[in-house]
């Protein structure tokens with residue numbers, strides 16, 4: 001006989017019931033950018049299906065610390081799908097089997113007894129810092145090359161003084177939801193950053209405030225992504241399929257349209 005939380009009596013004894021999953025994890029361990037890495041196998045037990053993937057990694061790390069081992073390094077911040085910090089390859093898929101961020105992936109997507117391979121993003125412009133953490137500052141440099149608008153400071157203008165068609169504001173907003181996680185690069189066989197750059201070019205290029213620097217923005221951002229060593233886009237579409245924010249391939253068409261127009265107008269990248 002057991003007594004449930006609300007005080008009701010139950011003749012079924014659930015106390016010995018084990019709901020958690022037992023998993024085998026094969027995790028990429030690499031001590032530093034130039035160290036040789038390897039997959040290391042760990043077991044975790046009694047993992048709740050309601051845990052997030054990162055919480056499951058927390059359990060592994062607590063276990064490793066208790067055993068005197070080095071915990072697995074991985075990036076995370078908000079754990080709410082908004083900051084773009086998290087991201088690992090899970091069984092060869094960027095962010096795993098669901099189209100979401102790693103922090104929003106739940107263990108109910110896996111089965112008891114599963115073996116899960118966990119690796120860092122694989123792209124030479126994203127060098128491994130340690131274990132699953134990679135250096136994504138290449139994205140910051142692409143933004144610095146043109147992903148901004150220049151406006152005088154002072155009082156904000158009255159919102160209705162610049163009218164924006166609804167379809168443009170919707171498309172700009174959709175593109176602006178890119179969180180810079182890098183899954184698009186990791187999923188692309190060419191390690192292309194085109195979807196990321198296109199999202200940034202599109203969300204500014206559709207707004208009136210983005211027009212004065214539109215041509216310079218696109219040529220400089222594209223030149224910077226080439227300098228960083230990202231591959232060329234061949235319209236495979238893995239990027240969009242892996243993107244947790246569903247950024248569409250249409251943004252890449254918009255970037256190409258803008259780039260052609262800018263080059264025809266004589267815009268050239270800063271050296």
Ligand code: SF4
Nearest residue numbers: 178179181182184243
């Ligand atoms: S386009 Fe999507 S996958 Fe690429 S960085 Fe932005 S949110 Fe991440």
Ligand code: FES
Nearest residue numbers: 077079084086103
């Ligand atoms: S930790 Fe912020 S998006 Fe995952």
